[in-house]
Amino acid sequence: MKRLEKTTLQLRAVSVLRRLKSRRTYDELADVTGLSASDLNRYVNGHVLPGVERAREIVDDLGRETLAAEIESRIDRDEEGYVDNTAVVFDQSLLDLVAGVAAETFELERPDVVLTAATDGITIAGAMARHFDVPVAYAKKSRETGVSEFVEARQRLTPGIEITYSLPASALEDGDDVLLVDDFVRSGNTQALLLELADRAGATVSGVFTLIAVGEDGLASVRQSTDAPVVAFTTLSDAGEPEGYPRT
Numbered sequence: 683m684k685r686l687e688k689t690t691l692q693l694r695a696v697s698v699l700r701r702l703k704s705r706r707t708y709d710e711l712a713d714v715t716g717l718s719a720s721d722l723n724r725y726v727n728g729h730v731l732p733g734v735e736r737a738r739e740i741v742d743d744l745g746r747e748t749l750a751a752e753i754e755s756r757i758d759r760d761e762e763g764y765v766d767n768t769a770v771v772f773d774q775s776l777l778d779l780v781a782g783v784a785a786e787t788f789e790l791e792r793p794d795v796v797l798t799a800a801t802d803g804i805t806i807a808g809a810m811a812r813h814f815d816v817p818v819a820y821a822k823k824s825r826e827t828g829v830s831e832f833v834e835a836r837q838r839l840t841p842g843i844e845i846t847y848s849l850p851a852s853a854l855e856d857g858d859d860v861l862l863v864d865d866f867v868r869s870g871n872t873q874a875l876l877l878e879l880a881d882r883a884g885a886t887v888s889g890v891f892t893l894i895a896v897g898e899d900g901l902a903s904v905r906q907s908t909d910a911p912v913v914a915f916t917t918l919s920d921a922g923e924p925e926g927y928p929r930t
């Protein structure tokens with residue numbers, strides 16, 4: 683592991699601890715982490731960095747669980763099960779941390795481009811692109827004025843109603859490795875569309891990452907369309923209650 687990667691991991695672990703600390707005393711944080719309150723105080727206040735192995739444990743064991751619980755606690759659902767994740771997708775610093783933790787825990791490979799669909803996927807896709815230091819591209823439901831060439835794919839909403847998503851042709855090059863990212867997957871239709879766009883551009887999809895999966899059906903459907911790993915940071919049940927992680 684290179685020095686820069688080690689330091690990045692150590693700093694990410696500190697960010698996770700700071701998020702946890704914001705709602706807890708040091709003694710409570712010690713109970714959650716199994717680390718001593720005095721060590722935690724030094725990490726959180728920036729006097730010392732955790733060692734690399736300890737940092738990895740903090741990120742892998744606590745990072746995802748903590749952030750998934752935070753995401754779940756910020757999601758509202760109406761009576762019909764529609765998701766309001768505004769409080770998540772508007773919080774860029776939370777997403778920046780999620781992107782780094784997700785890349786570490788899911789061992790996502792560095793792509794050439796991160797691709798998403800406008801609108802709500804843009805902030806998590808931007809966070810993932812920044813993590814890997816690669817460009818982010820997004821397909822839109824309208825053609826960008828001034829762009830002459832597009833790659834396009836159609837999404838069928840109901841019989842007779844379709845939306846065309848347009849991606850400037852310059853966004854992807856033949857042979858690019860692409861990571862598909864979105865804020866949530868429900869039916870998987872949006873990911874199917876992004877897979878089609880990538881395919882039309884001659885790109886290879888190296889992975890699919892969603893912040894939230896609503897039920898398992900959408901993920902299963904995406905997995906049938908690609909051999910690339912398809913992963914969700916957290917999964918909510920269709921019935922309305924988040925599952926998999928305790929709330930904080």
Ligand SMILES: O=P(O)(O)OC[C@H]1O[C@H](OP(=O)(O)OP(=O)(O)O)[C@H](O)[C@@H]1O
Nearest residue numbers: 800801802803866867868869870871872
């Ligand atoms: O798996 P699916 O059933 O396709 O649903 C997931 C998509 O739905 C939402 O976008 P939406 O189409 O609502 O557009 P928006 O981001 O502009 O709100 C969300 O941002 C995903 O892109």
